[in-house]
Amino acid sequence: MISVRWLHWADLVLPPLVALAVALVAGDLLILSYGQAPGSVWRLLLEGTWGNSYGIGQVLYKATTLTCTGLAVALPMRAGLFNIGAESQLAAGAFATALVASLLPTATPLLLAAPLCIAGAMVGGGLVGAVPGVLRARYGAHEVIVTIMLNFVVLALLNWLVSTYWHVPETLHTPTITSGQMPRLSQLFPQFHGSAANWSWLPVALTAGLVQWALQRSQAGFALRAVGFQPLAAENAGILVGRVWRQALTWGGALAGLGGINFVLGYKGYYEDGLAGGAGFLGIAVALVGRNHPLGVVAAALLFATLSQGGLAIHALVPKQMVEVLQAVVILAMAMAVPEVRRLLRTALTPRRRAP
C-alpha cells in the first residue's frame, strides 16, 4: 500500500528529477553537436562552480537573489495568482534600500542600519506588488497583465529617477552608500576572496524558512492555501478572498524587493540601472522547478545559480547560450513532467484502492 505521505513526496520530488535527467541528456547532445566531450564540459562546469570557494561564493550570491524572486512568484502562486512582476519589484526594492542607506547618517552601526535597509527594500518591492493586489481584489483586473505592464512602468520610472536626478556622472549608478553595507563573506573566510558572496544570504535564508512556516502553520498561510485550492469554497468558509489576494501579491513584491539588498548592500554599494538583469523573470522558473515550495525554491535557486555561473566557466569550450538552452529545457521538462507524474501517480493509486 502506497501511503499518502509517500505520494505527496513523490509528487513534489519526482518531476524535478525527471526534468533534470532530460536536461542532462539534452545537454550531452548539445555539447556533442559542438564537437566537445560532455564529460569534460560538465567537469569544467562543476569545477567553476562547486569546485572552489570562489565559485561557491558566486553561486551563493546568485542563488540569494534568485531565492527572493523565486519566493516572490511562489507565494502568490500558492494563492492561485501568477506574479510576473518580480523583475520590477526587485529593482524597486534595490532602489528603496539604496535610498534608505544614503539617508542614514554616515557609518550608522550595521545592527541598526541593516534592519532599516532591509525594511526599506521590502517596502519598496511591496508597494509595487500591492498595485496588482489592490487592482485584482477591488476591480478584478488580471494580475498577469497588471504585473507585466507594471514592469515597464516601474523600470522606466527608476531609470528616469537615476539618470536625471541621482547618478554619478558618466555612469548609470547612484553614489556609493556610506552605511548599511553588508560585509562580504571573504572578510570572515578569506577563501571567498573576490566573490560577490555576502551576508545577505542570512536574512534571505531566514525569510525562506519563515515563509515556509507561515504557509504551513499560520492562520494566514492556511487562508492563502485555501484560496489557492478553491477560492469559492474558501469564500464560503468565511475567508476574505480579496484580502488574501491583496496580501499575497504585496508580500510577493516585498520578497522580490528583499533580493535588492544582495546587490546594493552586499555587492556594489549602489543602485545601478538594469541591476535586476532578468533575475526577476528567472524567478518564475525557479518557483516552477521548486514546486512553489519555499525550500524547493532555495534548491532550485541553487541549481539555476550553478548553471548561470557555470555558463561563464564553460565559455572556453561551448557558447554560453548552451546554458540558456539548458535552463529552457529544465523549464519545459518540468512543465511536462508535473501533469505526467500526477497522472501516473493517480493510475498507480487507483487499482490499489479498488482492491478489497
Added chain:
Amino acid sequence: MSRLLILTVALFLLHAGLQWVEPASAGLAAHGQGPRVGVVFDLGGRGDKSFNDGAYVGAMRAVKALGAQVRFVEPGEGSDREAGLRLLAAEGMDLVIGVGFIFSDDLTGLAKEYPNIAFAGVDYAVALDGQGQPIQPPPNLAALKFREEQGSFLVGALAALVGGSKKVGFVGGMDTPLIHKFEAGYRAGVLHVCPDCTVLAQYAGVTPEAFRNPGRGKELALSQYQQGVRVIYHASGSTGLGVFEAARVQHGLGIGVDADQYDEAPGFILTSMVKRVDNAVYDAIDRVKAKKFHGGIIQFGLAEDGVGYVYDAHNRALIPSQVHDRLEQLKADIVAGRLQVPSTR
C-alpha cells in the same frame, strides 16, 4: 509509475554513458604563440554592428597578424561583468579587455588586485576627484578613449560643404557630456568652413531610452529637414535609424556614427563618423606583444586612426573630389596640431 522510474533511470544511465564519448575535435583550440588575451563584451554582446563587433574584429585581426590567443566572454547579468574579468585574470591572461564604459569600476578594482596583468577598458570612464581633476587609472590599466570631436569636426565640415544650405542638422541621443562632445566637434567643423551657417542641434531625451527611440529620431529629423536642413548628423544609437528614415522620405542626407552605416539607408547616407574600436583593441594587443604596454589614458584621435570618416565606392558620387581634398587638408591640420577642436559646447 514504474515506467516513469525506469525512464528516469534510463535517462540517467544514458547520461552517464555519454560522459565517456570523446569526439576527435574535443579540447581547447590552443593555437598561436602570441599573447593570451581575454575580451569581455558589454551586455549588448556581439552582433551589435558597432561597439562590440568592432572589438571582435580587432581581436580577430590580432589572432591572424600577431598569433594572439583570444578568449571571449559574454556576460549575462550585472555581477557577471566582474566575474568574467576575474575569470580571465585568474587564468593568467597577458591582457584582459573590457568593452564599454560600464566596466570602468570593475576594471579599476581588478587592475589593483592583479598588478602583473595588463588591463584595457574601451571608453573607460575616468573618475574625477574632489577638485574635478581626473583620477589616473592604475599603471597596468589602459583607458582607451576616443576623440569623437575630431571625427565629428570633419563630418561637420563635409555637411556644410556639400549640403548647399545654410542650415545643418544634428540629432543627439541622451543629453549628456559624452554626446555633447560629438555636437561640439560637429558645430566647430560646420562653422570652420561656413561661418554664417547655423547648426540645429536637438536631443532625443535625457534617459538611455533616447538611444533606442527611432520614432523620436524621425520626428526630430523631419522637422529639421522641413526647416531647410539638407544634412543631419546623428549620434544617437538606434534612434538614428529614424533619422535615416526621415532622410529617405525627405530626400535629404544623413551621417552615420560609430560604424559605417551605409547599409541602413543606401543612397541617403553621406558618410559615417567611424570610431575604430577595432584599431584600439588591436593596438593594445600589439603593445602587449611588443612589451611596450603601459597604463594611463590613451586617446585615439585622427592621428592614431582611432576616429575618421567613410569615403569609399558607396559615397564617392556624393562627395566632389575638391571637397574630399579640403577634408584631407583639415584632417592634416588637426593631426599636425594647427587646428584645435573643442570637446565641450
